[in-house]
Amino acid sequence: MKLIGLTGGIGAGKSTVTDYLIDRGFHVLDADKISREIVLPGSDMLLQLAELFGNGILQEDGGLNRKKIGSIVFSDPEKKEQLDRLMHTKILEVIHERIFQIREESCHDAEAIISPERAMRNKVIFIDAPLLFETGLDKSVEEIWVIDAEDEIRIRRVMERDGLNRDEIIKIMNYQMDRTEKNRRADVLLDNSGEKEALYRQLNLLIQKI
Numbered sequence: 001m002k003l004i005g006l007t008g009g010i011g012a013g014k015s016t017v018t019d020y021l022i023d024r025g026f027h028v029l030d031a032d033k034i035s036r037e038i039v040l041p042g043s044d045m046l047l048q049l050a051e052l053f054g055n056g057i058l059q060e061d062g063g064l065n066r067k068k069i070g071s072i073v074f075s076d077p078e079k080k081e082q083l084d085r086l087m088h089t090k091i092l093e094v095i096h097e098r099i100f101q102i103r104e105e106s107c108h109d110a111e112a113i114i115s116p117e118r119a120m121r122n123k124v125i126f127i128d129a130p131l132l133f134e135t136g137l138d139k140s141v142e143e144i145w146v147i148d149a150e151d152e153i154r155i156r157r158v159m160e161r162d163g164l165n166r167d168e169i170i171k172i173m174n175y176q177m178d179r180t181e182k183n184r185r186a187d188v189l190l191d192n193s194g195e196k197e198a199l200y201r202q203l204n205l206l207i208q209k210i
């Protein structure tokens, strides 16, 4: 089973691509979702974080106070690195567990023998990871698809989607890996500066080649 990493900057269209792939029946792992799951109340990771950063990072309901932990690491690069290392290691561990599970299930998927769609679905696992390069996950995948759109287009789409203002979005963009560098590392570059239909057409061509 081939592992394909999907990435791109804020508002580039990662969720739009993964929604399309999920609709087509493909396996898609969502690194952002996993990063939220591993810090659910009572999780080992949350306990570890409380030991490192103090119980102040816990909310009354036992959940993670993201604002609090954000303010701690914002002013302390060493703590930020510690937090990133812990989180990234755990995310990679969970992703590898899930890949193993999917591979096991697909080996016993009798339907794949009679269904070409099912057989196709079992050929690949997509991993949606906004921080694919930063977490080192790029080294675990065989192919990297980068979704890209012009900065101004991404700003407009995120403003519409999240109600953030322009400066807030630019600040996030500046924190992310440089767009040119991301694009340079792509095996496949999906241009999402046009209509969604144009993106889906590019995806259809790629899916046919899997």
Ligand code: ATP
Binding pocket: 008, 009, 010, 011, 012, 013, 014, 015, 016, 017, 130, 157, 158, 161, 192, 193, 194, 195, 196, 197, 199
């Ligand atoms: P983030 O990095 O913030 O998670 P993302 O890369 O997952 O963003 P999406 O959520 O897929 O990006 O897209 C951002 C917004 O732009 C969404 O509201 C989406 O519906 C819209 N969008 C994506 N592609 C297009 C397109 N080609 N035309 C119009 N709107 C689009």
